[in-house]
Amino acid sequence: MTKIIAIANQKGGVGKTTTAINLATAMCSIGKKVLIIDLDPQSNATTGLGIASDKIKKNIYNLMVSEKYSSKYIYKTIIPTLDIIPATMDLAGAEVELVNIQDREKRLKKILNQINEYDNIMIDCPPALGLLTINGLVASDSVIIPLQCEFFALEGLSSLMQTIDSIKGSYNEHLEVQGVVLTMYDKRNLLSSLVEKDVREHLGNKVYSTIIPRNVRISEAPSHGKPVLIYDVGCTGSKAYIELAKEVIKQQNGE
Amino acid sequence: MTKIIAIANQKGGVGKTTTAINLATAMCSIGKKVLIIDLDPQSNATTGLGIASDKIKKNIYNLMVSEKYSSKYIYKTIIPTLDIIPATMDLAGAEVELVNIQDREKRLKKILNQINEYDNIMIDCPPALGLLTINGLVASDSVIIPLQCEFFALEGLSSLMQTIDSIKGSYNEHLEVQGVVLTMYDKRNLLSSLVEKDVREHLGNKVYSTIIPRNVRISEAPSHGKPVLIYDVGCTGSKAYIELAKEVIKQQNGE
Numbered sequence A, B: 001m002t003k004i005i006a007i008a009n010q011k012g013g014v015g016k017t018t019t020a021i022n023l024a025t026a027m028c029s030i031g032k033k034v035l036i037i038d039l040d041p042q043s044n045a046t047t048g049l050g051i052a053s054d055k056i057k058k059n060i061y062n063l064m065v066s067e068k069y070s071s072k073y074i075y076k077t078i079i080p081t082l083d084i085i086p087a088t089m090d091l092a093g094a095e096v097e098l099v100n101i102q103d104r105e106k107r108l109k110k111i112l113n114q115i116n117e118y119d120n121i122m123i124d125c126p127p128a129l130g131l132l133t134i135n136g137l138v139a140s141d142s143v144i145i146p147l148q149c150e151f152f153a154l155e156g157l158s159s160l161m162q163t164i165d166s167i168k169g170s171y172n173e174h175l176e177v178q179g180v181v182l183t184m185y186d187k188r189n190l191l192s193s194l195v196e197k198d199v200r201e202h203l204g205n206k207v208y209s210t211i212i213p214r215n216v217r218i219s220e221a222p223s224h225g226k227p228v229l230i231y232d233v234g235c236t237g238s239k240a241y242i243e244l245a246k247e248v249i250k251q252q253n254g255e
């Protein structure tokens, strides 16, 4: 039974793409077979995994419009058990084009129901609560929320939780928050520990004990088209994502 | 003659809101009268200037829908010559609601044409190239692009430039890129200087010589509802924004 996880947060630059790429890679290193869906017109997950946009003939936009899934949409990555359905700039038009289409919130769900060769499907959402992110949440079993340890990021958490609740109430009653992961944590910065304390008080064990530190190797890796686990497996960033993967898999097994 | 500037970049978390708030404040400290338009449903510019969302009766969403401007939409901030038209979560619905409305790209332009008591109007755009950002670009004389010194941020620059060109070609022939400002620059991080070198090579004098350093005081200031220039005027972040304001004003005077 494929478990579908949305990586979502409407606040920009909090580590959604970085978490999708590196958590997926870490789960593959522990034996899972994972498919990433790049649902962001910026296509950062696609280029962060080394797939050049000029090589892409079939992408998630064509699929959302045609709804006819075929394995031609699946692209291999440098990790044997990690595949991706890539995005291109075409996707930018989807927000407007989907508005007047029947079942506009369920297009992605209908597609992902046809794919079952993976342990997990991970959806990298864009920084907005528009129709693309809504499609991602409607198609998912659960949501992992990357939360940057900064004031503006913390502010946006409650409206994200409200959106998740309203999707649960209307289109996807099974949708759960699988967990919140603190990202870009800087030990030298008081703000990081204040945000951590605040979030653990309000959300308790919904917050993963693993924290992703701010680590320059993480931000260098995408320019080499590689996950940080391949670029520098010994760095603190890689170790943190491996720990996070262990926590996520333990959760999934315990369910 | 009010000059309208959009602060735009579809990449998330690159410093759009931080630049809108602090550049505007710095320009006020040099004698300008500035109005900020918060065009992001996250309303970070509104809370970053200390305006609580429960105090807001009239916001930019009501204005985009009704198009009847009145000074009731203008909210004062702690800086005497800096005002704001705030945003609330209502704005999240605008992307979908605007799609089937006449002149959907020009709603904001029609509103801002009715306001002329300011030297500058600065529009804080959301992290997307959807109808809200398009309204911001159509309404503006020029665009300032905050660019985080990271790989993913650099990648997105070309599609932003393409979008600006297509707006210039269809709805707003005067639209110019006023400048690109490098943000969150970290001297210890090789990536920052690589991005700087790359951008200056490609864009030449479109890139401001002032660089905004990564500075923890900048990220602490919004939790106090203040611009960094008020929170800690002597820090490197404040000094950088004052330098940037001088460059921007020199540009405007030279035009």
Ligand SMILES: Nc1ncnc2c1ncn2[C@@H]1O[C@H](COP(=O)(O)OP(=O)(O)OP(=O)(O)O)[C@@H](O)[C@H]1O
Residues within 6 Å of the ligand: A011, A012, A013, A014, A015, A016, A017, A018, A019, A040, A042, A044, A125, A126, A127, A183, A184, A185, A212, A213, A214, A215, A216, A218, A219, A220, A222, A237, B010, B011, B012, B013, B127, B150, B151, B152, B153
């Ligand atoms: N733990 C980390 N340490 C250092 N840099 C990081 C870390 N996590 C992410 N980054 C960098 O921060 C930037 C933002 O991260 P990322 O692009 O993954 O966020 P996002 O939420 O996907 O952004 P968007 O909202 O634009 O989709 C990127 O340049 C990334 O390389």
Ligand SMILES: Nc1ncnc2c1ncn2[C@@H]1O[C@H](COP(=O)(O)OP(=O)(O)OP(=O)(O)O)[C@@H](O)[C@H]1O
Residues within 6 Å of the ligand: A010, A011, A012, A013, A127, A150, A151, A152, A153, B011, B012, B013, B014, B015, B016, B017, B018, B019, B040, B044, B125, B126, B127, B183, B184, B185, B212, B213, B214, B215, B216, B218, B219, B220, B222, B237
């Ligand atoms: N120069 C800087 N030094 C340190 N922190 C910064 C700097 N500029 C911005 N920040 C912090 O980085 C985060 C992202 O900045 P900001 O929210 O302004 O970006 P944005 O582009 O407006 O994001 P969004 O795409 O979500 O609208 C914020 O928490 C902000 O406080």
Ligand SMILES: [Mg+2]
Residues within 6 Å of the ligand: A016, A017, A018, A040, A044, A124, A125, A126
């Ligand atoms: Mg992303």
Ligand SMILES: [Mg+2]
Residues within 6 Å of the ligand: B016, B017, B018, B040, B044, B125, B126
């Ligand atoms: Mg912002």
